[in-house]
Amino acid sequence: DAGVIQSPRHEVTEMGQEVTLRCKPISGHNSLFWYRQTMMRGLELLIYFNNNVPIDDSGMPEDRFSAKMPNASFSTLKIQPSEPRDSAVYFCASTRGQGAYGYTFGSGTRLTVV
Amino acid sequence: QQQVKQSPQSLIVQKGGISIINCAYENTAFDYFPWYQQFPGKGPALLIAIRPDVSEKKEGRFTISFNKSAKQFSLHIMDSQPGDSATYFCAASVAPGAAGNKLTFGGGTRVLVKP
Numbered sequence: 001d002a003g004v005i006q007s008p009r010h011e012v013t014e015m016g017q018e019v020t021l022r023c024k025p026i027s028g029h030n031s032l033f034w035y036r037q038t039m040m041r042g043l044e045l046l047i048y049f050n051n052n053v054p055i056d057d058s059g060m061p062e063d064r065f066s067a068k069m070p071n072a073s074f075s076t077l078k079i080q081p082s083e084p085r086d087s088a089v090y091f092c093a094s095t096r097g098q099g100a101y102g103y104t105f106g107s108g109t110r111l112t113v114v
Numbered sequence: 115q116q117q118v119k120q121s122p123q124s125l126i127v128q129k130g131g132i133s134i135i136n137c138a139y140e141n142t143a144f145d146y147f148p149w150y151q152q153f154p155g156k157g158p159a160l161l162i163a164i165r166p167d168v169s170e171k172k173e174g175r176f177t178i179s180f181n182k183s184a185k186q187f188s189l190h191i192m193d194s195q196p197g198d199s200a201t202y203f204c205a206a207s208v209a210p211g212a213a214g215n216k217l218t219f220g221g222g223t224r225v226l227v228k229p
Contacts, residue, residue: 004157031215032207038196038198043158056216083136091157100207100217 002026006092012112018080024073025094034067034077035091035102038068040070043091049075082113116207117141120220127227133191135223137204140185145209146218149178149189152201161202162189194227201225 006022013019025032032049047057049069063080064083070077079086093105120137127133137147148163162186164171164178171178177190191198204220 007194033215033217039223043223045216045218048216050215093157095215100148100205100215101151101163102160103148103217105159107155 004092004094004104005048006090006106006109007054008109009107009108010112011114013082015083016081017113018078019082019086019111019113021077021090021092021111023075023077023092023106025075025092026096026104027073027093027095029104030072031095031097032069032075032091033095035105036074037089039107046077046090056086079111082111084113087111087113117218118204118220120223123221124224124225124226125229126226127194129194129196131194131227133189133198133225133227134210135189135192135202135204136186137188137220138184138186139206141206141208142185143208144206146207147178147180147187148205149176150205150219152203152205152222156204172192191225194225196229197225199225199227 007022031050032048036044046059047067048055052069067077089108089110091102091105091108095103118139129160135228149161151161152158155203162173162176164180169180175192201222201224203222205217207217
């Protein structure tokens, strides 16, 4: 089991540029979550999908953020245009079935916007 | 709105000591209370979890105590070891259903175990 795979591990970009973060959930997991972690705000849920359908995107901070899950094995989180305040570690997590049991997190993408 | 409040933000404990982290919640619909452990450069990993029908759960050196009437739960790390140095997050979710997959996290506690 390869776990939840995120890419890239680190991303440095200039303000105004488009950033795309990628996630491959564990095979067989049907729920996928995008979290953002900062010192000030801790772990924030941005959006989550169930069976590839977005269920709750109330945590997406602005229209600059968008997420897609075109199939059960791939999801993207896009920021366009990026701003310095978007600098954070972005985590993807997945789980199987109903309930929040046994989330498995990826290793995260550290995003720095300069 | 922070639905799960965690304290302290950080703590230092000597090797062999007991680390205690507390969490309080407001939403009485919460039905599942996990704790996650995060090492630097890694994602959080599930450590131990409890449901409100029990008051305590123990796994090795880690114990969750749960007080439903007070809406509080805590993590005790017995015989703390330097390898336990990490950030710990409490979390909560409602019962499985339309919103049942969503975990709400506390703010985290950075634990340092001194040798």
